[in-house]
Amino acid sequence: LTDVNTEPRITRADAELHSVLMEDMLFARRASERFWNLQRQGRLATVPPLTGQEAAVVGVVRGLDLSTDWFVPYYRDLFGLGALGDEFFEQVVAYWRGDPDGGRIPDGVRCLPPQIALGSQIPHAAGLALGLALRGDPGVVCTFIGDGATSEGDFYEGINLAGVQRVPLIIVCVNNGWAISTPTDRQTAAESFAAKGVAAGIPGVRLDGNDVLAVVDATRAARRRAAAGDGPSLLELVTYRIGAHTNSDDPTRYVPDDSLRDWKERDPIERFRTQLEDAQLWDDTQHAAALATVETRLERIIDAGLQREIDPAVALDHLTGTPSTRHLQQRAELVERSTPHMPAGGIMADGVVSWRA
Amino acid sequence: MTMLAAIRETIVDEMARDERVVVLGEDVGKNGGVFRVTDGVLDRFGPMRVFDTPISESAIVGASVGLSVAGLVPIAEIQFAGFTMQAYHQIVGQLARMRYRSRGRFHCPVTIRAPYGGGVRTPELHADSVEAPFAHAPGLKVVVPSNAADAKGLLASAVRDPDPVIFFEPIPCYRSSDDVPEGEHLVPLGHAEVVREPGDAVVVTWGSMVNVANGAADMIAATRGAQVGVVDLRTLAPLDIDTLTAVAERAGRVVVVHEAPLTAGFGAEVVATIQEQAFWSLQAPIRRVAGYDAPSPAPLVEDWCLPDVARVTAALDATLDA
Numbered sequence: 089l090t091d092v093n094t095e096p097r098i099t100r101a102d103a104e105l106h107s108v109l110m111e112d113m114l115f116a117r118r119a120s121e122r123f124w125n126l127q128r129q130g131r132l133a134t135v136p137p138l139t140g141q142e143a144a145v146v147g148v149v150r151g152l153d154l155s156t157d158w159f160v161p162y163y164r165d166l167f168g169l170g171a172l173g174d175e176f177f178e179q180v181v182a183y184w185r186g187d188p189d190g191g192r193i194p195d196g197v198r199c200l201p202p203q204i205a206l207g208s209q210i211p212h213a214a215g216l217a218l219g220l221a222l223r224g225d226p227g228v229v230c231t232f233i234g235d236g237a238t239s240e241g242d243f244y245e246g247i248n249l250a251g252v253q254r255v256p257l258i259i260v261c262v263n264n265g266w267a268i269s270t271p272t273d274r275q276t277a278a279e280s281f282a283a284k285g286v287a288a289g290i291p292g293v294r295l296d297g298n299d300v301l302a303v304v305d306a307t308r309a310a311r312r313r314a315a316a317g318d319g320p321s322l323l324e325l326v327t328y329r330i331g332a333h334t335n336s337d338d339p340t341r342y343v344p345d346d347s348l349r350d351w352k353e354r355d356p357i358e359r360f361r362t363q364l365e366d367a368q369l370w371d372d373t374q375h376a377a378a379l380a381t382v383e384t385r386l387e388r389i390i391d392a393g394l395q396r397e398i399d400p401a402v403a404l405d406h407l408t409g410t411p412s413t414r415h416l417q418q419r420a421e422l423v424e425r426s427t428p429h430m431p432a433g434g435i436m437a438d439g440v441v442s443w444r445a
Numbered sequence: 446m447t448m449l450a451a452i453r454e455t456i457v458d459e460m461a462r463d464e465r466v467v468v469l470g471e472d473v474g475k476n477g478g479v480f481r482v483t484d485g486v487l488d489r490f491g492p493m494r495v496f497d498t499p500i501s502e503s504a505i506v507g508a509s510v511g512l513s514v515a516g517l518v519p520i521a522e523i524q525f526a527g528f529t530m531q532a533y534h535q536i537v538g539q540l541a542r543m544r545y546r547s548r549g550r551f552h553c554p555v556t557i558r559a560p561y562g563g564g565v566r567t568p569e570l571h572a573d574s575v576e577a578p579f580a581h582a583p584g585l586k587v588v589v590p591s592n593a594a595d596a597k598g599l600l601a602s603a604v605r606d607p608d609p610v611i612f613f614e615p616i617p618c619y620r621s622s623d624d625v626p627e628g629e630h631l632v633p634l635g636h637a638e639v640v641r642e643p644g645d646a647v648v649v650t651w652g653s654m655v656n657v658a659n660g661a662a663d664m665i666a667a668t669r670g671a672q673v674g675v676v677d678l679r680t681l682a683p684l685d686i687d688t689l690t691a692v693a694e695r696a697g698r699v700v701v702v703h704e705a706p707l708t709a710g711f712g713a714e715v716v717a718t719i720q721e722q723a724f725w726s727l728q729a730p731i732r733r734v735a736g737y738d739a740p741s742p743a744p745l746v747e748d749w750c751l752p753d754v755a756r757v758t759a760a761l762d763a764t765l766d767a
Binding site for chain 2: 160188189191192193195200201205208210211212213214215216217218219220222223225229241242245246248249252253405406407408409412413414
């Protein structure tokens with residue numbers, strides 16, 4: 089177990105990386121905010137904002153090789169995966185809108201559908217990494233979990249198998265201090281979440297998850313280790329959930345005011361901006377330009393996602409490769425039931441799905 | 446050939462046919478599995494294709510999800526079907542839903558093999574018949590062979606199926622022998638077999654209860670000269686509704702037999718389907734003979750508790766007299 093808390097050197101040579109990181113973090117922040125408002129308008133079903141944790145997810149994504157590596161995400165980290173492309177992010181809109189199509193990851197994007205049942209994705213990630221290694225594929229697998237998911241049985245079973253098989257896997261535990269309302273000291277008596285890797289023979293690294301450049305460095309190191317065949321790593325990225333668990337949550341019931349205030353002062357985006365400005369590698373003009381790019385991109389993605397037509401019959405598609413007799417009967421019944429209440433073709437555009445005309 | 450040998454031969458054949466097929470589970474490697482089903486498979490195919498896992502049923506199934514995303518075709522062994530309860534979420538909540546959740550981008554050609562069934566004096570949680578909750582899971586196929594030839598043909602179909610199949614192997618039938626076709630032998634999933642043509646009544650069952658049903662049919666033929674048909678469902682999900690309907694219409698009197706507890710057992714689905722499809726052909730209420738509503742019986746009491754020829758015969762007598 090190592091604690092990493094060094095401020096990485098900031099040099100002009102990394103200017104391109106700096107602007108990519110800043111743009112990705114701004115994208116994650118603005119997407120969380122925009123989605124939150126869309127949920128309040130009834131246009132999205134559920135939204136788990138990433139606000140305050142952007143550096144942890146974005147730093148990992150940009151520390152990997154996007155041309156070979158796989159992501160096995162849970163749900164909150166989706167906002168930080170803007171690097172996977174506009175088509176991917178339209179699917180994120182669809183997912184939180186409640187469209188069954190939302191879990192369809194576009195062809196060519198190496199990512200599994202988001203996991204809702206906490207920790208369940210870790211054995212998937214271990215198996216995927218094992219499969220890539222067995223097939224001689226150069227890819228490394230990265231899975232994200234929250235601190236709460238480390239209490240799940242699948243966490244232990246998954247990291248244990250990964251450790252035994254020395255698979256090319258990076259398990260990223262984004263420790264945001266809360267599992268809905270349960271604080272970390274009610275989640276574990278271990279000295280850290282990174283320490284849990286010891287039981288699986290997996291080195292754990294705990295670092296400041298609000299320091300985006302430190303996250304990139306730690307991810308690169310874990311990636312080198314995985315790609316060299318030296319086995320998995322567990323990264324604990326310490327950060328803070330500045331917002332709610334989801335739109336259904338009221339954190340004022342349990343989050344202490346002073347704690348929230350402290351962490352807001354450590355806002356990862358403001359911190360990175362200050363670092364870059366102090367090194368004279370970033371200015372207000374660049375920041376405004378990055379923000380404008382992000383807003384334009386998000387606008388286009390959200391519009392495309394919300395305007396997508398919904399056909400209720402898709403609820404009975406893709407159950408098995410060849411549909412069973414009963415699935416066909418039930419689908420036919422669903423089509424017949426839905427058509428009279430829908431606009432032409434049983435299709436609904438942006439809006440709340442309703443069985444009434 | 447015994448059912449054990451037929452299953453082993455099928456695993457070897459499928460691995461030889463398709464290099465993507467891998468075997469994983471507890472003790473499946475050097476030890477060849479606790480029943481020796483995978484005996485010699487490691488020697489033949491090596492550690493890249495046959496690997497022992499930690500004792501982690503959930504991880505065995507969860508890893509199989511990931512292995513299939515990587516393009517492999519896992520045959521995962523759960524040492525005893527009772528332990529599938531420790532993998533229930535990964536099977537029902539994850540494996541069975543990957544195609545649906547990803548809209549077909551990913552699918553999981555995973556076969557989970559799991560021995561089940563009482564009568565051989567196993568400890569707790571080794572004999573449970575747990576087919577019903579899996580038949581309830583959308584996206585999952587549930588297969589139970591009753592003889593060696595079907596075990597070969599159904600397992601080959603399961604391995605080649607693009608979707609997950611849970612394959613329950615009846616322990617009491619493991620060492621019984623019958624003729625097994627040589628070479629490629631495929632029994633399609635979703636097709637019941639009419640073992641004995643229905644006459645005056647029909648027993649619908651699966652797995653090791655097929656032998657019990659045959660015994661009861663013989664008994665009825667001897668005691669009252671009535672002709673009792675036997676249907677081996679072979680695949681519970683998807684259910685062969687057409688065959689079920691046809692035999693119920695022809696016989697008019699039906700007894701459903703299973704080893705699992707009565708309440709909410711898969712027999713309830715069979716009975717409901719028959720009454721939906723063939724109600725007006727029925728001449729008597731459909732009867733069920735099943736395990737009692739208790740955990741699978743311990744060795745010293747199991748002979749009294751498992752459905753046997755006497756109980757099935759009594760149910761047939763009652764149906765024929767109704």
